[in-house]
Amino acid sequence: MTKANLSDSLSVVGERSPSILAPISSIGFLYGFGFLVRNLVRREVRGRYRNTILGYAWTVIEPTLLSVVYWFLFIMLAGNPDEYYAVWVLIGVIVWACFGKSLMSSVTSLSGNTRMIHLVFFPRIIFPATAVLANIVITMMSSLVIIPIIIAYGFPIGIHLIMIPVSIFISGFMGMGLGIMFAPLNCMQKDVEHLFKFIVRAGFFVSPIMWTYEMALERGVYGDMVLWNPMVAPITMARHGLIGKWPDMPLDSIVYSIGMAMIFWIIGSIIFHRYEREAVKHL
Amino acid sequence: MSQTVISMQKVRLDFPRRRSLKSYVLNLFQRQDNQFTALKGINLEIEKGEIIGVIGTNGCGKSTLLRVITGIYPPNEGVCRVNGNISLLAGLGTGFSGHQTGRENAILYGSILGYTEEKIIEKLPEIISFSELGEFIDEPIRTYSAGMKARLGLAVASAIQPEILLIDEVLGVGDPTFKEKSTNRIMEMVQEAGTVVIVSHSFGMLSKICDRIVLMEKGKIIQQGDPNEVIQTYYNRAKGINKEGVE
Numbered sequence: 341m342t343k344a345n346l347s348d349s350l351s352v353v354g355e356r357s358p359s360i361l362a363p364i365s366s367i368g369f370l371y372g373f374g375f376l377v378r379n380l381v382r383r384e385v386r387g388r389y390r391n392t393i394l395g396y397a398w399t400v401i402e403p404t405l406l407s408v409v410y411w412f413l414f415i416m417l418a419g420n421p422d423e424y425y426a427v428w429v430l431i432g433v434i435v436w437a438c439f440g441k442s443l444m445s446s447v448t449s450l451s452g453n454t455r456m457i458h459l460v461f462f463p464r465i466i467f468p469a470t471a472v473l474a475n476i477v478i479t480m481m482s483s484l485v486i487i488p489i490i491i492a493y494g495f496p497i498g499i500h501l502i503m504i505p506v507s508i509f510i511s512g513f514m515g516m517g518l519g520i521m522f523a524p525l526n527c528m529q530k531d532v533e534h535l536f537k538f539i540v541r542a543g544f545f546v547s548p549i550m551w552t553y554e555m556a557l558e559r560g561v562y563g564d565m566v567l568w569n570p571m572v573a574p575i576t577m578a579r580h581g582l583i584g585k586w587p588d589m590p591l592d593s594i595v596y597s598i599g600m601a602m603i604f605w606i607i608g609s610i611i612f613h614r615y616e617r618e619a620v621k622h623l
Numbered sequence: 624m625s626q627t628v629i630s631m632q633k634v635r636l637d638f639p640r641r642r643s644l645k646s647y648v649l650n651l652f653q654r655q656d657n658q659f660t661a662l663k664g665i666n667l668e669i670e671k672g673e674i675i676g677v678i679g680t681n682g683c684g685k686s687t688l689l690r691v692i693t694g695i696y697p698p699n700e701g702v703c704r705v706n707g708n709i710s711l712l713a714g715l716g717t718g719f720s721g722h723q724t725g726r727e728n729a730i731l732y733g734s735i736l737g738y739t740e741e742k743i744i745e746k747l748p749e750i751i752s753f754s755e756l757g758e759f760i761d762e763p764i765r766t767y768s769a770g771m772k773a774r775l776g777l778a779v780a781s782a783i784q785p786e787i788l789l790i791d792e793v794l795g796v797g798d799p800t801f802k803e804k805s806t807n808r809i810m811e812m813v814q815e816a817g818t819v820v821i822v823s824h825s826f827g828m829l830s831k832i833c834d835r836i837v838l839m840e841k842g843k844i845i846q847q848g849d850p851n852e853v854i855q856t857y858y859n860r861a862k863g864i865n866k867e868g869v870e
Binding site for chain 1: 711718723735
């Protein structure tokens with residue numbers, strides 16, 4: 341057998357497109373492996389509330405109880421919130437949870453799938469992507485809680501409600517982009533995971549969950565400052581959508597938010613693509 | 624004319640050692656060896672239709688070798704080339720989810736192994752009948768025994784015919800009757816598959832079916848060739864190592 345003949349028929353194992361193309365090629369993989377992605381998302385969603393009596397009802401109960409607690413807390417601390425305060429908190433909790441869970445599950449997407457990584461080979465971007473898609477699905481389910489709210493408060497039903505799924509998607513996507521930047525690093529040192537747990541917890545207070553964008557505006561300079569946080573726009577968009585209006589905030593801040601999510605994805609997918617192969621050797 | 628389907632040239636694979644903060648600090652002052660080399664310059668050519676056995680003591684790099692061929696680990700040096708679709712039979716039932724039914728898990732596991740949707744739907748009746756699970760197939764698999772899970776795993780994993788089949792110690796699962804059935808099934812796969820690489824400690828079986836056996840020691844191939852000869856070498860060397868240990 342000659343050398344030339346050999347290179348004709350054989351292809352190099354693990355040869356891949358350059359990392360710089362990862363933001364696009366990764367999406368191609370998700371389409372190409374659509375059947376696998378669907379099955380893994382289903383596994384994840386089914387698994388989340390296993391062995392529970394209330395099952396998927398927890399997707400609604402959890403944020404509702406949490407917002408009741410914050411509502412009490414707020415009355416005690418500040419007194420006399422506006423009439424929709426509990427609703428604002430609820431929306432904030434739901435959208436933030438989507439971001440936080442997507443971020444954490446992306447950071448741990450490689451380290452948490454050690455066994456599967458050791459035994460089967462497919463594009464590893466599928467691990468964070470399925471975890472995040474499952475989070476988005478679960479968050480969409482929990483956002484059904486708005487139906488009784490709309491009825492109770494008499495909010496108009498209209499096209500504006502589209503802002504809720506849109507902002508859920510943006511926050512999930514943003515969490516993934518940020519998370520996959522650090523997923524390879526988390527294979528080497530689990531410290532990353534602990535750091536991000538803290539970031540999600542601290543981010544809860546820095547983001548408009550217990551407060552709203554309007555409250556920040558009343559404080560003058562803070563109104564501009566908080567807009568540096570890319571999570572302000574999605575949460576505010578969802579809130580405004582719920583009461584039947586288009587986002588009442590500077591357009592640049594929405595563009596900024598979506599732009600940040602895209603930048604996170606571009607940088608994140610390149611880093612993930614570039615380092616995941618060496619990183620899994622640490623598992 | 625024979626055709627090469629797996630070609631490894633000077634493949635070296637390093638594993639990083641887990642480091643603590645202390646070793647990071649020490650590393651600033653002195654160069655430490657932070658690598659463990661699992662494969663040290665492996666050269667291996669496998670031709671179409673060959674059945675190859677890989678033997679060696681634990682930790683000599685047998686499983687790592689298969690993982691490099693599959694693409695799970697990229698080599699640090701050298702190249703590994705293949706021609707044809709590869710299936711690694713290892714850790715049956717990876718990715719099973721306990722609260723889904725056997726049927727759903729068969730589909731899930733099939734998709735993890737890379738089957739297309741049409742293929743798995745087509746093979747499903749065959750998988751279910753081979754797994755002998757009966758009505759349990761529609762029960763959540765957290766209610767299954769270990770043997771039942773293994774049966775379902777094998778039924779799914781063996782439903783396709785890859786061109787290159789890699790087997791990592793999965794022979795003999797379940798009760799004795801099924802054990803025989805599973806061994807037969809794997810033998811069937813081995814006969815039908817174009818090319819097979821088996822990692823195993825069952826030397827009797829290997830010497831029966833293999834065309835060639837590769838002996839590995841500490842990340843290197845130290846001998847390859849006629850099955851009986853190589854197995855003999857393995858025993859000789861094992862004795863030698865034991866003696867050294869005693870002295």
